[in-house]
Amino acid sequence: MRTKLLTAALALAALGGASLEALAQAKPDVLVKQRQAAMTLQAKYLGPIGAMIKGTVPYNADIVSRNATYLEALSQMPWDGFHPSTQSEKSKAKPSIYTDGPKVQAAIDSFQAATAKLGAAARAKDEAGVRAAFGAVAKGCGGCHDAYREK
Amino acid sequence: MRTKLLTAALALAALGGASLEALAQAKPDVLVKQRQAAMTLQAKYLGPIGAMIKGTVPYNADIVSRNATYLEALSQMPWDGFHPSTQSEKSKAKPSIYTDGPKVQAAIDSFQAATAKLGAAARAKDEAGVRAAFGAVAKGCGGCHDAYREK
Numbered sequence: 001m002r003t004k005l006l007t008a009a010l011a012l013a014a015l016g017g018a019s020l021e022a023l024a025q026a027k028p029d030v031l032v033k034q035r036q037a038a039m040t041l042q043a044k045y046l047g048p049i050g051a052m053i054k055g056t057v058p059y060n061a062d063i064v065s066r067n068a069t070y071l072e073a074l075s076q077m078p079w080d081g082f083h084p085s086t087q088s089e090k091s092k093a094k095p096s097i098y099t100d101g102p103k104v105q106a107a108i109d110s111f112q113a114a115t116a117k118l119g120a121a122a123r124a125k126d127e128a129g130v131r132a133a134f135g136a137v138a139k140g141c142g143g144c145h146d147a148y149r150e151k
Numbered sequence: 152m153r154t155k156l157l158t159a160a161l162a163l164a165a166l167g168g169a170s171l172e173a174l175a176q177a178k179p180d181v182l183v184k185q186r187q188a189a190m191t192l193q194a195k196y197l198g199p200i201g202a203m204i205k206g207t208v209p210y211n212a213d214i215v216s217r218n219a220t221y222l223e224a225l226s227q228m229p230w231d232g233f234h235p236s237t238q239s240e241k242s243k244a245k246p247s248i249y250t251d252g253p254k255v256q257a258a259i260d261s262f263q264a265a266t267a268k269l270g271a272a273a274r275a276k277d278e279a280g281v282r283a284a285f286g287a288v289a290k291g292c293g294g295c296h297d298a299y300r301e302k
Contacts, residue, residue: 036188068166069224
């Protein structure tokens with residue numbers, strides 16, 4: 001069900017946001033607030049997994065499973081907030097995020113694929129799989145931030 | 152899988168946050184930011200469903216299904232942010248949210264049950280069920296805000 005839903009969400013996103021745009025009456029400042037909220041929550045749920053992998057806190061498979069599942073949902077949420085109408089809003093987004101369409105989409109796709117892999121390993125309580133999948137998720141965050149977020 | 156996970160998350164929450172607290176090194180201002188982020192995203196995904204139910208925008212069962220599923224996940228996310236350490240942080244939370252433990256938990260439980268019902272109807276593409284379930288979700292938001300959020 002979950003995968004089916006995520007697939008449906010991706011399909012919607014692939015429509016170029018046309019159907020979403022019809023709904024999106026949200027003002028630019030609200031869109032920025034919403035996308036930043038999604039990033040804040042991604043950090044909330046990824047952070048503890050990172051700490052467990054580093055060994056700063058004990059590994060807890062239940063928390064990893066919960067957090068990775070939340071992260072998988074959250075990985076769908078920020079992107080429609082980078083609407084062209086937000087270009088002049090105050091934020092750390094570099095102007096190139098609005099012009100690098102296909103590159104940005106590829107980065108999103110790869111991040112979402114990485115979180116899906118992490119989520120599957122986490123729900124299977126496969127600690128080795130979680131450790132293996134974590135790097136790609138963290139790299140997804142970092143790569144996009146390096147490219148599209150001001151320091 | 153999803154329900155099992157949500158159940159597991161609720162079970163964790165029912166531990167009184169003991170296992171989460173061991174992890175929660177987050178500072179009070181971060182906890183406030185995180186809980187506000189979850190509220191912001193709940194509004195992002197509930198708003199369009201409300202608009203469709205009111206008839207302001209056309210009903211779209213795919214978007215309702217996606218949004219309600221996100222909302223179900225998001226309904227799990229704000230509450231650990233109301234940690235006692237955040238009591239003196241600037242926010243609209245009334246002091247009573249930190250002292251009304253059982254009443255707050257009952258409100259959370261009922262809100263989560265309402266979002267689960269909405270999510271199930273939405274995924275079944277049951278528009279009548281969505282319309283029937285929506286009221287309890289909106290009432291959950293409003294009831295808690297009336298009781299525990301400053302105007």
